Each structure stands twice: as structure tokens, then as C-alpha cells.
Amino acid sequence: APKKLWGGRFSGAVDPLMDAFNASIHFDKRMYAADCIGSIAYAKALSKNGIISKEECEQLVSGLTDVMEEWSSGKFVIKAGDEDIHTANERRLGELIGSVAGKLHTGRSRNDQVATDMRLWLRDEASKVLAHVKELIAVTVARAEKELDVIMPGYTHLQRAQPIRWSHFLLSHAWLWQSDAERLEQLIDRFNVLPLGSGALAGHVFNIDRAFLAKELGFRDYIHNSLYAVSDRDFVAEFLFWASLTMTHISRVAEDLIIYSSGEFAFVKLADAYSTGSSLMPQKKNPDSLELLRGKCGRVFGNMSGFMMSYKGIPSTYNKDLQEDKEPMFDAVDTLSGSLQITAGVLSTMEIFPDKMRASLSADMLATDLAEYLVRKGVPFRETHHISGAAVKMAEDRKGSLSDLTVEDLKTLHPSFEDDVASVWSFETSIENRNAPGGTAKSSVLEQINLLKTWLSKK
Ligand code: ARG
Numbered sequence: 001a002p003k004k005l006w007g008g009r010f011s012g013a014v015d016p017l018m019d020a021f022n023a024s025i026h027f028d029k030r031m032y033a034a035d036c037i038g039s040i041a042y043a044k045a046l047s048k049n050g051i052i053s054k055e056e057c058e059q060l061v062s063g064l065t066d067v068m069e070e071w072s073s074g075k076f077v078i079k080a081g082d083e084d085i086h087t088a089n090e091r092r093l094g095e096l097i098g099s100v101a102g103k104l105h106t107g108r109s110r111n112d113q114v115a116t117d118m119r120l121w122l123r124d125e126a127s128k129v130l131a132h133v134k135e136l137i138a139v140t141v142a143r144a145e146k147e148l149d150v151i152m153p154g155y156t157h158l159q160r161a162q163p164i165r166w167s168h169f170l171l172s173h174a175w176l177w178q179s180d181a182e183r184l185e186q187l188i189d190r191f192n193v194l195p196l197g198s199g200a201l202a203g204h205v206f207n208i209d210r211a212f213l214a215k216e217l218g219f220r221d222y223i224h225n226s227l228y229a230v231s232d233r234d235f236v237a238e239f240l241f242w243a244s245l246t247m248t249h250i251s252r253v254a255e256d257l258i259i260y261s262s263g264e265f266a267f268v269k270l271a272d273a274y275s276t277g278s279s280l281m282p283q284k285k286n287p288d289s290l291e292l293l294r295g296k297c298g299r300v301f302g303n304m305s306g307f308m309m310s311y312k313g314i315p316s317t318y319n320k321d322l323q324e325d326k327e328p329m330f331d332a333v334d335t336l337s338g339s340l341q342i343t344a345g346v347l348s349t350m351e352i353f354p355d356k357m358r359a360s361l362s363a364d365m366l367a368t369d370l371a372e373y374l375v376r377k378g379v380p381f382r383e384t385h386h387i388s389g390a391a392v393k394m395a396e397d398r399k400g401s402l403s404d405l406t407v408e409d410l411k412t413l414h415p416s417f418e419d420d421v422a423s424v425w426s427f428e429t430s431i432e433n434r435n436a437p438g439g440t441a442k443s444s445v446l447e448q449i450n451l452l453k454t455w456l457s458k459k
Contacts (some may be wrong), residue, residue: 034120109200132340152357191235198226240304251297271349303328363403
């Protein structure tokens with residue numbers, strides 16, 4: 001059996017099943033670059049401190065660069081005994097540069113190493129995910145701008161409520177993603193601190209220059225307590241919550257669009273690129289992309305809750321339970337990356353049917369406007385609400401439309417109704433009246449578009 005990195009004190013062999021159970025190389029190899037980059041900085045810090053010579057440092061750096069190159073070109077061969085990415089890289093480094101490789105791990109533990117690798121890896125990957133969020137916002141804003149004058153029913157309780165701009169609906173989702181983007185930026189900054197130089201748990205024995213290490217690796221600071229440094233995975237928890245919340249937002253827009261693409265609504269039609277058919281029913285065109293997005297939200301929540309269950313009972317410092325942190329993190333990154341791009345694809349390619357949206361508006365959706373008409377005539381709103389409600393009932397009793405009531409009909413409900421009540425029966429007017437910032441009037445929607453565009457264009 002191959003020699004274990006930690007095999008000195010062991011005499012018996014490890015059960016092969018245990019070996020496989022213990023191994024993380026098949027998934028943590030994704031962090032190969034972070035592992036090599038962290039080690040290169042560490043070698044430099046060792047030489048800066050005089051713990052290794054300049055020449056030894058150069059050998060280590062060049063060997064680690066070769067190891068990294070083997071990974072990126074697909075030439076790295078994982079061997080039996082390569083327990084994780086850290087042991088695999090150190091084993092290979094030894095094969096390439098000989099015994100000086102054994103100096104690299106001086107004062108370091110896989111405990112501070114793995115925590116550093118994960119932060120480096122997630123910092124990079126989360127930045128890519130962030131770019132996908134911004135792209136999704138950009139696509140949504142562009143669409144909102146293009147379709148500014150399309151109007152549709154706005155819903156509460158899925159009941160037709162008030163007319164709104166289609167753009168206003170689109171932007172409501174863009175704003176959620178904008179808050180997701182900000183949250184992600186904040187959390188990347190929060191976890192961008194260095195664990196390396198903490199040793200196994202108690203601290204570094206050769207007073208390594210941790211400020212230098214932090215700077216080399218682009219961390220804004222180092223972590224100020226070694227026990228905390230090796231055991232803290234709050235950044236994984238926070239990222240998984242972020243991912244879950246962002247997937248919730250994606251799931252909710254998916255649900256909206258699934259409803260809007262049904263035959264009964266027919267407000268939107270997904271592009272063929274994001275739909276599938278039925279193996280039995282020839283007429284079917286199903287919004288599978290949206291259903292998958294909704295479903296994947298559950299998967300990401302599973303990653304978060306699964307990780308939290310592993311995390312919650314761990315005693316202080318490093319325990320092997322912590323190896324369970326990586327797969328949920330990787331899976332969440334992959335799922336978010338795919339979901340954000342698919343959402344952007346669906347949103348930018350679907351067809352909309354403005355006529356169908358408009359035909360779904362009905363005069364009863366202007367009942368609030370009817371009340372507001374009386375408010376403008378000086379009637380207290382609470383009264384006008386009742387009067388307009390009575391008008392709705394009158395129209396319903398006659399099996400007619402609210403807008404078909406004559407001024408005479410309305411006057412029986414309140415003397416303030418006059419001929420100009422006719423102006424209430426316009427969906428456009430209703431929309432334009434909601435012109436306070438944040439409303440659905442054109443000016444407010446344009447303001448939102450400008451704000452989001454400005455935000456997108458900075459940095
Ligand atoms: N593969 C391990 C992990 O992912 C690396 C750290 C192992 N440390 C240890 N003391 N066994 O957590």
C-alpha cells in the first residue's frame with residue numbers, strides 16, 4: 001500500500017473501504033489551482049522568514065507551477081493514496097522536485113490549508129456567479145425598456161387587481177436580483193480573510209508573516225484566532241443561504257411565467273430553445289426550463305440544510321465532519337451558475353402577447369380608480385371605498401361591466417359623481433396616475449430603468 005502522509009504513527013493498514021470513505025480527492029480536486037496558489041504564497045512566506053532558502057523556495061514555486069499546469073492540461077494522474085487535493089499535490093511535487101518538497105508543509109496543516117483553499121476557490125467562483133446575476137439583470141432591464149408600453153393585469157392572490165406595465169412586472173424581479181448581487185458582493189468581502197498561518201489549531205510555530213501571506217493571496221486581512229480560523233465555515237453557510245434565497249427569486253419568476261404561459265393566460269410563449277414536447281401528446285409545448293428552475297431551488301435548499309446539519313454539532317476546531325462542506329458548496333455554485341444563465345436565456349427569448357394581456361384587463365380592475373375619483377372630489381377614502389364597492393355590486397347584479405354604469409346610476413350612490421367620471425375608464429390613466437417613485441407610471445418605470453442601468457454600469 002502507498003505510504004500515507006500521516007502514516008508515521010500507524011502500524012496497521014487502513015480498511016480499503018475506509019480509505020474510499022475518507023477520500024475527498026474525487027471532488028476536492030476542483031480546488032487544485034487554489035491549492036497550488038496557496039502553496040506558492042506559503043513557500044514565499046517560508047523563505048521570507050528564512051525557514052527555507054531562496055533556492056528551495058524557487059524549486060518549490062517552479063514545482064508547484066508544474067503541478068498546477070499538469071492539472072489544467074489534464075495530465076495529472078491521481079494515484080492510490082492521494083487522499084485529497086492537498087496530499088495529491090504534495091505527493092506529485094515530491095516526484096517532480098525531490099525531497100525539498102517535504103519542506104513545504106513546515107508549520108502548516110491541512111486544516112489551515114483547506115480553509116484557505118476553499119476561500120480562494122469560492123472567491124473566484126462567486127465572482128463568476130455574480131457576473132451571471134448582473135447579466136440576468138441586464139437582460140431583464142433591456143426587455144423592460146423595449147416593452148415599456150405593454151400593459152397587463154397586476155395580481156394579488158392571483159386575482160386580477162390593478163393594471164400595470166409589463167415592464168414594471170419585469171423590473172420587480174430585476175430589483176430582487178440586484179439585491180442578490182449586492183448581498184453576494186458583501187459576503188465575498190466578508191469571507192475574504194486568510195486562515196493560513198494558523199497551523200493545525202494552535203497557531204504558527206515559526207511566526208510566519210501572515211500579513212504578507214494575506215497580501216500575496218489577495219485577502220483583505222488574516223483571521224485573528226487560529227482555532228476560529230481552522231473551523232470557521234460560516235462563509236459556506238452564508239453562501240448556501242445566499243444561493244437558496246437567489247434560487248427562491250428565480251423559482252418565483254419561474255412560477256409567474258409558468259402561469260403566464262398556460263393556455264388560459266397565454267401572455268407569454270417560451271422560445272423553442274427553452275421548451276420541450278411530450279412523448280405522447282403531439283400538441284404539447286412544456287415550460288420545462290422554468291419547472292427545472294423551480295425544482296432546483298429545492299435542491300439548493302437541500303445543500304444548505306444538509307450542510308447546516310453537519311456543521312451544527314462539531315466541537316471546536318477541525319473535525320472531519322468539515323469535509324462535508326465541499327460538495328454542497330460545489331453543487332450550489334454549479335446549480336446557480338446554470339440556473340442564472342437559463343433564466344437569462346428564457347427571459348430574453350420568450351415571446352409576449354400584448355393583445356392577450358390587454359384583453360385580460362377588465363373594468364372592475366378600475367374600481368380603486370373610481371373610489372379615487374371621489375377622493376379627488378373631497379370624499380373621504382374610506383367612504384369612497386364603500387361607494388365604489390356598491391357600484392361593483394350594482395354592475396355585477398346587472399351582469400354588466402362596471403364601466404357600463406351611467407352617471408345617473410352612479411349618482412344614486414353618491415351626488416359627487418359627474419360627467420367627467422368617464423375619464424376613470426382608462427387603463428392607461430390608471431397606470432399613469434401611479435406616478436410616485438416606485439409606481440407603474442411611465443416616468444417611474446423609466447426612473448427604475450435608469451437606476452438599474454447606472455448600477456450595472458459602475459465597476
Ligand atoms: N480533505 C480534508 C477536508 O476536506 C482536508 C483537511 C484534512 N485535515 C485533517 N486533519 N484530516 O476537510
